[in-house]
Amino acid sequence: MGIRVVDSGFADEAAAVVPSPSNPMNIALLKTGVLCVLLAVTGFVSAAEGDFRVLFARNQEKDRTAEDQFKLAECYANGDGVAKNLTKAKLWYANAGANGYVPAWKRLGALTVKKVQLKPTVQAKQVSPEVAQAKGLELVRFLRQSYGRGGRLDGTHAKVDMKEVVRLVQEGAYMNAVTPQKELYESALGIALEQNDLKMCDFLLAHGADPNGNWRNYMKNIRMYFPHGTEAERKAVRDSAPRGAVVDMGVSDKKRIAMASKKLKFLVDRGADPMMRCTTGRTMLHWFAISGSPEAISALIKCGVPVDQPNDPDEVSTGKKEDRDEARRTALYAAIEYRNVGATQELIRNKANVNYVDAQGVTPLDYAYEVQKSTLDPKIFFPAREDQVRRITAVIELLQKAGAKRGKKSP
Incomplete structure (x- = not known):
């Protein structure tokens, strides 16, 4: 069993890799270490920065240890060899703690600002x-x-x-x-x-x-309480349901939203970091945009999450190329990808930048047209295609109404 990277609670089992000179990952790590030493000796980077780069490279490997994760957290917390970043420090302390490095929890707790002291x-x-x-x-x-x-x-x-x-x-x-x-x-x-x-x-x-130790599961059970879709979409579901069918489980949307918002604020007030990221570099705002709940997005933004906070390629540890390709995209892109009209509307209402440009030079409107093209492609299977087309068309209209433009790389 390898070291888990939970990155704010998003558990990811990594198979252990036996170190060997022939292992490409170890060769890459060795090259990184040698390069950093040479740069430090020649004065191009400081010794501290060289140490940080080696540690960072080390933590991208599958045979990393909990102590490696702790040391990287220390670099971020103290600004050793890298700009001080307490959010990233918390993330790596959480990783190390979840993998059994007990001192990490104490350091994480010391960094956490709690409104409610217990x-x-x-x-x-x-x-x-x-x-x-x-x-x-x-x-x-x-x-x-x-x-x-x-x-x-x-x-x-x-x-x-x-x-x-x-x-x-x-x-x-x-x-x-x-x-x-x-x-x-x-x-x-x-x-x-x-x-x-x-x-x-x-x-x-x-x-x-x-409150940050198993963040994904905490947020998952909060997210389940927020109803999905716009009020109009939820009403349509209720109206179209057969007589006698239970579509709201006996609880009004208003009550569910109040309950979920209360639990979210409860955690944040007790030290949970609403800006923690998962192994794909996404924040909770990205995941709430994917689930399509406007009320969840609103509640999270009220907790202090920046509406245009992008996912971070530096924190992608899944090893998947597509996760790195989607680097530096905001929650608005996530809402567009899943054709979530209500989420798109709520993000725009909260001043999301509709002309943001991601690492690939793609704007939200560019991306919306890409999604529309794939939705219309007859070679790709889509359940309820007509509904998906209607939704992405509505998303494009919302973006255009908000002043979204095509990027320089658009056709």
Whole structure:
């Protein structure tokens, strides 16, 4: 099992690579190291910058270690060999911590600005890391068994035996333990958040749970509460549903939006970084644009996320060429790609730059026409093609109305 790169909670299993002189990745790393040493000796870069470049290259390899990730975080946090960037520092501290490098969590916590300060009420024993991990997993599984599966859209939750939770905390349970892949990478805080038990969330946070430690799962269970599409689209779905069909699960859109917004603000107020990125370099705003919920986008922007924050090629660790090719695109491109009319409208309403130019010289309007062309291509299978065409046409109209122009590279 290799070192995971969670990048704000987006878990990605990387197969371990056995170092060998013939391994192309190790050869590339060696070349990078030699080049940096030569540059440092000749005075073209400082020794610190050379060290940073070696570390950065090292963290692009599959055989990286949690300590490598921690050292890279330290560079970003202290500005050693690179411009100081606390957002990237937090991301790499989260990676290192998730992969078992315990000091990373302390450094991450020290960087996190919390509007709500929580004090522990239970004294935990000092135990070995192995015991702490075992107790932490026991806590996760106990909470899952107690709550059951699936969050309740009405905001209620099952009761949990708090005495058992306190016992496990007293016995040194590691609050950031994450279950294996077959158990869906669950954590105690993620389960409590899914179940709308904010009091339990506060208890876990007060005793060491990290709001950035399993960010993807936290945001996934918040995102599920936000209804997708525009109000008109949601109404059309309800109106076209057969009589007796349950299309809103008994909860109004207004109530769901309020619940999801509350949970999002709850996490951010307790130190969650709304600008954390995933392994493709995307922010949560990108993912909310993909899911197509205008209300989710609005809530995230209110938490301080810049509407034009691009995905970052420096943080792409999936190894996929297409992820690097799409580097430096804003959430508006994500909304266009998925033909999300409501998301496009909301981003424009929040002053998204409709004439932004990505690393390939492509503007949002250029990209919209590319998407339209692929949607119309009869060789490509599209379910509900007519609806997809209608949606991308509406997106193009919104962009043009907002003053979007074609780029210099457009045909």
